[in-house]
Amino acid sequence: MPASPSTARAINDRHALRLLQQEGPLTAGQLKQLTGLSRPTVADLVERLTAAGLIAVVGEAGEQRRGPNAKVYGIVADRAHLAALDVRTEGVSVAVADLVGRVLAEASVPITGDMGTGPAVEQAVALVERVVKEADADRLHTVGIGAPGLIDPASGELRDSSGLPEWHRRLVAALQERLPEARVSVENETNLAALAEQRDGAARDRDTFVLLWLGHGTGAAVVLDGALRRGASGGTGEIGFLPVPGTTTLPSATDCEGGFHGMVASTAVVDLAAAHGVPAEPGQEPSAVGVVRAAVGVVKAAVGQVRGVEGGGSRSVSGVEVSRPESAGETSDPAGGDEVSPAASATPAARFLDALADRLAVGVASVVAILDPGCVVLGGEVGQAGGEELAGRVRDRIARMTPLPTEVRTTTLGGGAVLRGALLTARDRAQEELFTPAERPIQRW
Template identity: 30%
Template sequence: MTMVGPENADQARLLRMLRDDGPRSRVELADALGLARARFGAEVDRLAAQGLVETAGPAASRGGRRSSLLRIAEQVRFGAVVVGEGRLDVALTDGELRVLARHGEPIDVRVGPEAVVGRAVELLAKLRVEAGLARLAGIGVALPAPVAVRDGAPASSPALPGWHRFPVRDTVAAELGCPVQVDNDANLMALGEHHAGTGRAFNDFLYVKLGDAVGCGLVLDGALYRGATSGAGHIAHLQLTEDGPLCVCGNTGCVEAYCGDAALVRQAVAAARAGRSAALGDRLAAAGALTMADVAGAATDGDPIAQTLVRDAARRLGQVLVNLVSFANPAIVIIGGAAPGIGPVLLAEIRGVVYRRSTPLATDSMPIVLSDLDDRAALIGAARLISDQVFAAC
């Protein structure tokens, strides 16, 4: 049985309802779609013939003849790929975008797109075989760089040296024989939040992604906003100061040069070598290098220098958010990607700056919270991205 996709807008709406809300009764679905029972039954039969929906048992009785539950068919599986900062993650989800299986491993993006994309294809193929699937319904890919979404390829970025315009979408599609979509990781984290996280309750929010690469995803009026050329939300290289630290992009004083993980680690190494932090010095002496986990660990253990580094970065990020909040007026700001343990310190500093400097109209009822999806946001968002295409009317 070959999955093709919905033939009309009613079938597309039905599939998206089942994806977003889970199994529902035929009666509820027909009412929600505004379709006569006979028309609804015909549309369901066509989707079932394609292997896209199936019966999931009887629905709760509403009096009279009991209706049956419908759900996305069990054979509908989406693939998700997240190329991260030193790590590659792949996953399979069901039609409701729940992660069923995943694999992650360290990877160096500097080896080039052919090797990294090739490895992602291998891992997806392995998960597909283990699940007993002949074909995936589609695959979403998240990259830590600006992406020309129409082309399915990354744009020039310091985070992915040598990847400029590499045809990620077309390469994966040719290897695995299914639809593929590619986007920036912050965008897909925002989509993941909108589908399964705190953002599910909001139609307008900002998702701020921390890490080596800093980014922002915007959900406005219930949809991901990319801008005219997929460039919206790329806040990493906004200039905070003219005489600040040199950034990987070649400019000075960028957000990422102050707030990215690599920036905090460089400052921590300098503090350790200068003897200003015994805790960081001990960690550096023991391992020969520091990581963001070391900085976070020292901060949560009470080291004042590590805490100051985190607070300074958070205050600068708060300065950026003051402008973003004033411009976009989101209902909530969600922050993801923070190193374990430092979330409360980050939030306290960011909230202090944003609530103090933003207009009351923009922030009176606007919470600033940490993501509750951990590292699943991008995987779920990647599956959501491709499901939007697969569950669209042909």
């Protein structure tokens, strides 16, 4: 059955708006070419979208031709304002953007563990209000929140998860109360990071992959055939509860310390570095990001110095003598470069990265055996700090542990992926609602 005229108009309008969002401002002629619609049909939709307040003339085409230059149309970016929140155990980050996703203002605030639930919620809400004011936004149309823990697939609410601060759940309700006109939604932080990596990051060319989040805690997000998978209870990717060898106990329903979490979470990474004699970055408290970044720096320096040794000379790096050996004794560089000395691989920093890769490979191999995703992205702040030095080591181990070909990639967005994912989902939701202009009154948010 052919579409009714009103349905056809709505489909054409939305298609044109999507093109304007993806390609930027366009002339009516360019819209005609990209949509394949007739000139009168494009003229009608441009008139409708302009009358609905969704698009406006933003300039003129610089084409050299007779007559006046063609008008260039763009989405009215301030038609709606959006907010994204990255809620962590230790603080909150907020960004406010316009309808096309351009960030207008952002800020973050730490929230200490000894702060009560009420003050913590108030501090987070006050941050949102401050960033909205700095962005010169009158009101918010949509708010996207990324938080750790399980999201109930039926209600879309953050479930009461053991170990997470109570203010996380209270914050969602408080924002809805203080921003009654805004559409507020919450999503698991790792899921949002995966969406951001797929749209703007390391998985842009993949419709099936797994993101392994490495930060304060650990988690995974599963994208299969282009769709994010949440599971029956919203718990797909709770890899922290995966039983693994090397722990002293098994995980329980309320504690994942005996699982994969206990091997690769922030505290475990810091302890592993200390056991291998790898200090934190100078002048800073030990943190997983700090010790991994420091180790990667030492390994890169050792590799660089080995490559600079000529004629069998030697040099000391972090107390380990490194030299250019005979070819028979060389080993491959984890970063995929030239052959390097086994002595360079014997630094405490290299041994620490090897040990961390051993632990990560156990979890990654389990995911690969069940899902066969073909690609695993090491995400989060720790994944970013490890870079190719860590990803290459995990890749080598996975190649030996499974017959299933698997790429191991490094995040390109790091910890910022959560905020980016929250902003993308907020923008998609706002555009989905607003980009239905046919027969609707003009309304400004």
